[in-house]
Amino acid sequence: MKNTRSVKIFVGLLIAGALVFGLNQPVHAGGKKEAAGSGSTLTVGATPVPHAELLNLVKEDLAAKGITLKVVEFTDYVTPNTALIAGDLDANFFQHIPYLASNAEWNAALISAFGVHIEPFGIYSNSIKDIADLKEGATIAIPNDPSNGGRALLLLQSKGIITLKADAGITATIQDITANPKNLKFRELEAAQLPRSLADVDAAAINGNYALEAGLNPAKDALIIEGADSPYVNIVVVKKGNENDSRIQALSQALRSAKIKDYITKTWTDGSVVAIF
Template sequence: MKKVLALIAALVVATLAFAGCGGSQSSSSSSSSSAAQTSGTKTLKVGATAVPHAEILEAAKPLLEKEGIKLDIVEFNDYVQPNLALNDKELDANFFQHDPYLQNFMEEHKEVKLVSAGGVHIEPMGIYSKKVKDLKDLKEGATISIPNDPTNGGRALLLLQKAGLLKLKDGVNEKATLQDIAENPKNFKFQEVEAAQVPRTLDDVDAAIINSNFAMQVQLDPTKDSLFIEDSTSPYVNIVAVRQGDENRPEIQALMKVLHSQEIKDFITNKYKGAVVPAF
């Protein structure tokens, strides 16, 4: 009798074990189905500085969703990490810089291999001051803060030259440095600061040369608050950068199509009112 009971118990255990395997297989099948649905929507991870780049990307989100692409925006507050993260495949693209900056960055970081997928807008660089209302009122020996990276620093010096505050050596381009100043009639002093930090110097210097995106982050209106600003002929078009070979990826092509759409052009024009200018 004991042997019969033992046999029955063994059969019950075996049956339960088999049922358990069947339940697990069903769960696995359900998970696979869920994963397939998730993979049906492609995700693009794009690094950007907050204003206006991340805002423009936010406006592009619903348009990309119609193309079956989810846009994941990763915000940065500097000009170095977005390129390193993209090169290391932590991002699919980034949107924060102009091409002269990218080219100079790759010269300094030989391991980085990035290209432009296309231009989107121009952010005119401006001269700002809390000390004077007119550039002609800047005093002898006044201190001016400028970005410390080569391309934006050179761009700032070219802007100062265009404003008539100094003169650079003949033939100098956007890579101009302080050593390229040929004439400095008022003996201005220069304070070189990381581009994102230049707005914070306004209380301590006589004037500051600020990129529009960083000016807007501290509630400065480039068209109203700047004493002098680049015009629409500026060559510094902000681009979407990708790794070499990725510029033809369907997802990147879809992103650029959306960023070049009439909807995005209207968004830029209406929201920034000249502080950011569409370049397409």
């Protein structure tokens, strides 16, 4: 009886220990939810600059909350989404919503958890200092490709310069303009030609990289520039259902902190990266 009783106690302890161990194990990429705390790991895929750079800055902040942040760098824009869907990552940080929405499989499986920054698109001019000074019949040059052309028109709409059809979306064209109070004219050009067009038009909508190459400072020289309401905000993406994961919430707090905002402001003084929080 004594031996039998000892065996039962020993077996009971093993079962109890196994249950406790199982309850405390984190659920990793592709699973449900992993609570923040000792032993938690968060694996995030990112392109090097500025995304991985910003992530590496918050490793200590997350470690203080018991979360080990692992940053996996990618040099392409496809693999981070396929790896996230496959469960090899908990999140990724490299894209904006229009890009995510461009692929049906990605759009069905993934969701934006929060936004961090934009690499902004702006309206520039050599002849006026304020967008309100556009004259009747002024000419604005915009990119001639659907994605960037729509981006330019949406930016103008955000400041009340024009109005677009309600369903125009990110691929809006000049045919979607429903209100144009100043009877503005639009000249569609290759994106790379837009900085040179400033000598011939009243204003031009220019991508951030081309503006910088032309010696323009987006933060200082743009008449209007994309802000927090831009659909082109760079976002942290997770599998649908994981956006409220406590590790993701902790990452949001870290990446959207005063520390990161100050770093962005001081590092990219030319306005090529702008915090949206």
